[in-house]
Amino acid sequence: MNLFKIYTGRLRGFLRQMMNDGRLPAGLDLSRAVVQPPRDEAHAEMSSNAAMVLAKPAGRKPREIAGMLKEALAGEPQVRDLEVAGPGFLNWNLGPEVWLEALRPILRQGTAYGASDMGAGIPVNVEYVSANPTGPLTVGHARGAVIGDALAGLLEKAGYDVTREYYINDAGNQVDTLARSTYLRYREALGLDEARIPEGFYPGEYLKDVGQALAARDGKRWLEEPESVWLAPLRTFAIEEIMGWIKNDLAKLGIRQNVFSSERSLVEAGAVDEVLQVLEQRDLIYVGTLDPPKGKQPEDWEPRPQTLFRATRFGDDIDRPLKKSDGSWTYFANDMAYHLDKYRRGFRRQIDVWGADHGGYVKRMRSAVTALSDGEAALEVKICQLVKLTRGGQPLRMSKRAGTFVALRDLIDEVGGDAVRFIMLTRKNDAPLNFDLDKALEQSRDNPVFYVQYAHARAMSVIRHAGEGFAGVSTDPPALDGVALESLTDSDELSLIRLLVRWPRVVESSAEAAEPHRIAFYLYDVAARFHGLWTRGKDETELRFLQPGAPEVTAARLVLVKATATVVASGLQIFGVQPVEELR
């Protein structure tokens, strides 16, 4: 149920008729001819660009086509105030009863309202966070986590079959370094060494906890053993420990991924060899020597023949190495194996959410997915820009080396998971984000979490009041469903209704663009109109939602209030944020 979709369909029906009876040339592409809310609500309630879009291919003047459409649409019983405007827009209004009736599905469907079948159950894999298991999550990771999870929720709402996935980078040098660093902390926990962490080890204090946990579990078991014995078990132990923290932090944000894929398991299962096979079959692999990188030149650069993937065939800038000089696979080779695995699990559409520092990696990975799937699968990459933490406008220094980086759990403890989630979604993923700790706690219009939650709480407050002191008015959805709505006539009421009715459209366009932040802005907009209406009731008491002595009016307004709360809750659900019943 999406009014704009319905009218787009009708309009295209008329256009097809015109093509059939020769008033328009046959074979026109109608896909760009749509019915939308106009940019400026003052113009009309509905608007179509059809005449302008079709003018050129039809060889007719926009206003001429618009005129024909106007005539056709004039026969629709609900359409009124039809007019051709500007360069060829066709504008019209619907009778208020159409908008009022559109409120009912909101109450009937509850937070399911806005769901779409656009995705048609197509499987989509969204991979996000995928932080190295070498330390706790930072604020930077949180952004990718939140964006990825909200995107997954959005696509689900839009009818896709979404899998939420985390790729554990538990292979390679970094986790070996983790194991060695853990060993030092383990000795420290047993009182053996002063904790002086040499160069080349992870200095983070958090590893003390891992060392102690290990000592508690295994006692002195590893003390006399050589590295070759303890490396693997300590690595496993540390990774499991830290993944536990990570999952815990994610849970506090309401994020639960369905699948955790282990890089090491994939490699050990021979997934990289399969990649090589596929590449060889398609002649996409060769041994060659790369030119040294321009600009910042590594000191130890020497030309060396390497095993290369022909990424340039798929739009990358250079071919990419698959093997390190010690003979082990590059991260890229492993990652190819992982994405091949996702493809073989049935995902033709894959989305990865990465940090800004991986921007240079996008082309090669997209190339890889195209190559490995022979063009059947496509990878989209959402790059998340940096988060700048401030407090009262003053930047907080974040340095991993100095150990003063802000751990995600500290941020959550200070401002709460919901605030973290919502604020991280108030910017597009590819724009930098300022996160002000004071703002996140502020209870003002400046703080979008609060502002949107307040709208929901206010709505619920009205419904509570109605339930307490209004004879003849029921607040149950089934009872509200039968209520007459004609008394909703104020222009601000109708304007709020039109905004609520746009919700399914917002879901679809946001999902199509893979931009969850649009939901945040929409919810803010809904909140603003609701607060506005509320406050008008201060002066104009006849506009208050609850009208003693007028049960019909009160009931109709309760439908609107309930619908507002429902749409807000439906949006927050996509974000994994709990709508609050009241503010404390």
Added chain:
RNA sequence: GUCCCCGUAGCUCAGCUGGAUAGAGCGACAGCCUCCUAAGCUGUAGGUCACAGGUUCGAAUCCUGUCGGGGACGCCA
């Protein structure tokens, strides 16, 4: 040197994939509480959409170039 992202009001940012007179918040200024939560609301001021070309009925949006900011550039992940 190459590639990617960004540049919109004093500040922080939207702008529905090319539409009509470019919109919010903050800050500034002027107002609104006997009353469903003033934790809110209303109004005013503020713009060469970085710049220059191009594409077209129409450009903040698409293309090219320039300037400015950020990120990336074999054997880290």
